[in-house]
Amino acid sequence: MITKFGIGATVYHAQTQWREFSQGCPSCFGKKKLTIIMGDGTQHEIDCVECQVGYDPPRGYVMTRDNSTDVMERQVCEVTESNDGFEYLLDNHYVGRQDTVFATREEAEAKAQEMCKERDEEERQKMARKERPEHSWAWNVSYHRRCIRDARKTLAYHEAKLGIAQTKAKPEKETPK
16 A cells, blocks of 8 residues: 655644533523422522532533644654554654545645534434433432421421420529629
8 A cells, every 4th residue: 555645744634622611501590599499389499500510519600612623734753554544643742544634734624624523423422322410400409308308307306305305404593692
């Protein structure tokens, strides 16, 4: 097989990269709180868990990532043959496959756009395969209602104990004046 590029050739390497950025929370719209309506019509305000990270309070925004193209001019330092064709060592650091290395920037841009679309489609399919989030809103509401119910039982228990303790209290001694 004959390689398209030799050692020392200047080429354009098409690739994609993830770019992270913040955007307003789609659930609370930056307010950091959500109002939920229970089946009996009562309303409760809870912290937004979508813009919450770990144990930190809600931030009002979420971090998201976007796929973008990255076409760089590089120099071929080494050429090796593989099962898929040729691989090029570019700038002594990057490995470019035969289908991602081009002679012109326009060809590389077109390939990078195609790679971006493929990667976005893979990401959409990955999200569709996700069966359920770790904790749903319903779980969150149920958990906090259970904690409130348990806290009320505990409070009633301790108030009852306090009432019994007050009836068993010793009469106060008069202090001499």
